[in-house]
Amino acid sequence: MRLGYHTITWGGVTGDPTGVTSVKDLVYRVPGSMARALRDIAAAGYDGVELFDGNLADFAAEPQRLRDLLAETGLTLVSVYTGANFVYSELLPDELHRVRRTAELAATFGAEHLVVGGGARRAAGTPDSDYDRLGEALDTVAGLAEDHGLTACYHPHLTTIVESPDEVHRLFGRSRIGFCPDTAHLAAGGGDPAELIRAHRDRVRHVHLKDVRDGRFLPLGQGDVDFGDVLAALREIGYDGWLLVELDHYDGDPAEAAQLSMSYLDERLGAATVGPGTPAREGPDDSRPDGPAGKK
Template sequence: MKIGYQTNTWGGVVGHPAGVTSVKDLYYLANGSTEQAVKEIAAAGYQGIEIFDGNLMQYDNRPDAFKQLLNDNGQVLIGVYCGANFIYQDIFKDELHKIDKVAKLAAELGAVHLVLGGGAIRSGGILETDYQSLAGGLEHASDIAAKYGLIPCYHPHLGTIVQTPEQLDKLMTMTDIALCPDTAHIEAGGGDPVEVIKKYADRIRYVHFKDYRYGAFLPLGEGGQPFAEMLAVLKENGYDGWITVELDSYGNPAEGAAISMRYLQEKLKVAV
């Protein structure tokens, strides 16, 4: 297996301010330095990076600078994290426009995966038809990914209509999209990440590892997630793709990345 790291720890999980008034510019964005993130991820021993769509689009007019940054640090672009509401028909075309722009640039820069989050929760609560809208939106996004040779994966997330195990099961019956389990978000939503990996092993094309305890996301080994068991299940089912470590925020991002790498190497015996 290959081990990567998300750059969002450098700056934390925020969003592009232009998205408040322009849906086509509604990107995820970490406010830190991508250049610093890539250098410190490489120094910690990881092989590749995942990046938010907003941070990737900062290189839209200078792709060669991004390629040079990766080459200088011995990294590859694993994938880009993108998202949308997917349930509001009036803005759906603009959301797909954004996803298309992101997927095109990601493919040009060598990415493998298009990671998709989303499924907004309405102020008045979830409608059953929202799941159908989300599933349909993900099918359209999957077609975009296929157009550019990317592998689309859905990422369950707190704050969406796919938080709980029951909600995930409902969505997975409505779409053929691959799954990118985020182990901490699954647990935070009331699920068992080991059981989710077992259940959907044939649809997992990409994995996010993140530790979790008492409502907090943590570096690997500092929470209670059974990563050894997860790895065993993945290996039993022939998974040999990327595992990306993600940590939404940490006081010292480089230290957080190093803590997780030590855990992977010393406790899980993962060769990097």
């Protein structure tokens, strides 16, 4: 499993105000410097990066700027995150237009995954038919991603209609899209992230790691998530893809947070791979040839 990091921590997530009156232009965006974010992520020893659709779109007119940043840092653009309401039939064509545009751009930079969140909660409550609408829309998203050589995966998220374990099961009974478990959102929604990974083992395509305690998102190892069981579940299902740390709503230094989570993962993954006759890892520099000491 390779390790990556989301740029969300360098300024938090915002939206494009144009989207208030033009749904096709509504994107996620981090207001901080992407150059600084990528350099800090590389310096912490990660191999890959995930961007929001809005930040990726900022490079559309000058794609070489992002290619140069990726080459400089040695990072791989692993995935791009987007989202939509998906339950309002009149809005759906414009939302899918935006998803298609994101998939096209992600493909030009060699991304592997299109990560999607969403499923609006209506003011009047959530009818069961909204899960049918969401499932159908996500099947369309999966097809759009495949058309561009990407794998689409759904990210359950607080404030959407897919928060609790029951809601996760309800959605996956209606859609073929892959699963991107986010350990903190699943835990905050009342679920056991490891058990949800086991329950939907055939769908896991991508993984978001973050910790949580008392409603606050935290660097790995500082909250209540049982990452030992999460990693055990991933090994049980044979997952060998990316582990992507995503830390949002964080007030501390983003570079330091990235380093804290890397140190925690080095310790956890090192302990998990030590067996009889196998020397234990001695530190981050020994864990991967492109770890912190190998980044240029």
